[in-house]
């Protein structure tokens with residue numbers, strides 16, 4: 001079974017190939033076809049790397065969707081990157097739904113997964129099922145993500161039984177930051193394997209692995225048959241996810257080692273704003289072109 005991210009294939013080739021494999025049937029390459037749990041499973045089987053990024057609003061989701069990102073995640077990281085909190089803990093279910101509704105409407109091809117925010121995935125199982133059902137009922141999103149593995153197996157099973165696809169999140173669990181005493185690389189191979197296997201057995205369609213050594217990312221991927229998505233988990237996984245604000249350089253704070261910055265959006269915004277202020281101060285804006293006769 002292929003487990004490496006792209007097997008050396010360029011990303012653009014993976015995107016083009018993807019448009020031909022929806023539901024196993026050949027599709028015209030120029031038609032956007034919705035990415036589903038089945039598509040992701042087939043991508044893993046065919047060794048096509050899965051791309052996933054976070055999105056929290058309509059224009060960003062629209063841009064990422066049309067760029068060919070396979071999965072959009074309305075992550076609870078929005079508490080940190082959008083709301084400016086120090087952890088993911090403060091964001092509420094209603095706030096998640098507010099953002100998920102915009103992302104779900106914007107995404108034409110990408111599958112959209114929504115995080116269950118703290119403590120929706122920690123209290124009674126029925127409460128998690130109800131919260132997950134709100135995601136499908138009140139937004140156009142397609143699945144939920146839940147932190148935890150073995151100890152969450154009953155919860156995952158209950159949500160999947162209700163007809164809601166679940167992505168399990170193992171390894172570093174940001175919602176447990178205060179128990180862990182910080183954000184640390186996770187190295188307990190046996191526990192991590194047990195978590196991923198339990199999540200798959202409970203019905204999770206995918207396992208997200210955060211912040212583990214490359215070899216543990218590979219071992220987990222080899223141990224399960226569902227796709228694995230890594231963030232700081234090396235390249236022997238079925239796909240990769242990053243927080244979009246980190247990836248595009250729209251963050252002022254600390255960047256984890258696993259982030260690759262592909263742009264400098266904060267720099268571009270700062271420069272544009274400085275030029276705007278300068279143009280106002282010097283009377284260059286508005287000019288004739290921006291004024292009515």
Ligand code: KIV
Nearest residue numbers: 054075076077231241
């Ligand atoms: O909330 C989030 O952004 C996440 C990351 C793993 C991408 O869960």
